[in-house]
Amino acid sequence: MERRSLLAGLPLALATPHVARAQAWPSRPVRLVVGWPPGGSVDILARVLQPRLQAVLGQPVTIENRAGATGSVGAAEAARAAPDGHTWLVAVDSHVILPSVMRLPYDTRRDFAPVMLVGRGPLVVTSHPASPWAGFPQLIEAARAAPRGSINYATAGIGTLMHVAMVQLCNLAGVELTHVPYRGGAPALADALAGHVPLFVTNAPVGGPHVRNGALKGFGVTTRDAWRDLPGVPSFHELGLADFEAPTWWGVYAPSGVPREIQSRMARELTTILAEPEIKSRVEALGMDVLATSGEPFADFMVSEMERWARVVRENNIRLEG
Incomplete structure (x- = not known):
């Protein structure tokens, strides 16, 4: 016992x-x-x-x-x-x-x-309000007509999800854009807001407030559906890139x-x-x-x-x- x-x-x-x-x-x-x-x-x-x-x-x-x-x-x-x-x-x-x-x-x-x-949460592809594209379809049309790689996009760095997801997105859309890596989202955002880069791929915490206040245009989000806090910004799935989600x-x-x-x-x-x-x-x-x-x-x-x-x-x- x-x-x-x-x-x-x-x-x-x-x-x-x-x-x-x-x-x-x-x-x-x-x-x-x-x-x-x-x-x-x-x-x-x-x-x-x-x-x-x-x-x-x-x-x-x-x-x-x-x-x-x-x-x-x-x-x-x-x-x-x-x-x-x-x-x-x-x-x-x-x-x-x-x-x-x-x-x-x-x-x-x-x-x-x-x-x-x-x-x-979502990544969001954005552009400066002065850019010539009204949205993602117009960007793709312009990229197909321009020399390959002549349109640049900025991200927080090489090997970020912003980078590799944008590469996959471009593959699905049949275009080639040139990646401009920064040392973090904050410096890339500063150049995007100043219009020094035509496109900026970022996440909602960094880019969302500037899309909502009109300082950046939102072209699309990488969640399957549109994001609750980014009204008017469609998902890429909704834009015809079926099943794309990142x-x-x-x-x-x-x-x-x-x-x-x-x-x-x-x-x-x-x-x-x-x-x-x-x-x-x-x-x-x-x-x-x-x-x-x-x-x-x-x-x-x-x-x-x-x-x-x-x-x-x-x-x-x-x-x-x-």
Whole structure:
């Protein structure tokens, strides 16, 4: 009887150190590493989450912008961090596209654990109001009549979803446009608003407010249907590019060695925060649907996105220098 009692208590005894470790975390300030400059969608999202995370974790939470190389500079910084739960990476979809585009100082699958798929929303193809095209059909007509590649489009960088989705979109439309990569969405936006680039492919958090106030024209969105906050802007599926869909998305990752119980606690805290009405409405107002998907479903989604866009990269010979 005594032996059975001891054995019955063994799982709890074994679990106790893990539970205690999760409860003791964090023991010092927490970093959210963002691989993009201030003003981009990843930075904006991190700054929405930061105050609430700080409140629930009971430690200062800082945002560290490590911009460069389409977010990979920040990812490398997070991958090098001690796997103790005090450094997390907030990233956009390009995090899983980059392995196909450039040589990285880390392995995306091996060195990162997907913790939370925060949300997703549309990319939007925009143009300056002074451009000669009333919409996407007129742009395609002009591109077919002009020398191949003579019309440029700007994005936040090589290997972003804006870049590879636009390549796929051009393939479906039968045209070739020239990609002009910037070092982040904010500097690309500045040139788009000034009319220095004829087209700008971006996400709703960055481009949406300027489409709504008329500073940019919205030609189309990459969700299957028109987006609720961009009235009058059709989806490319609705424009006749059947079944084209390429929503952008944002996630939170841990360095892969972070103990699973700490990853789980961070996922629980983020789930709770994203369900709060004020935070949920703020995130949705940015231009994304809150998903709050954690664990294996996020890991499976991440792999499927890596495989999908790797095919586009290979078929179009997209490289860092291209």
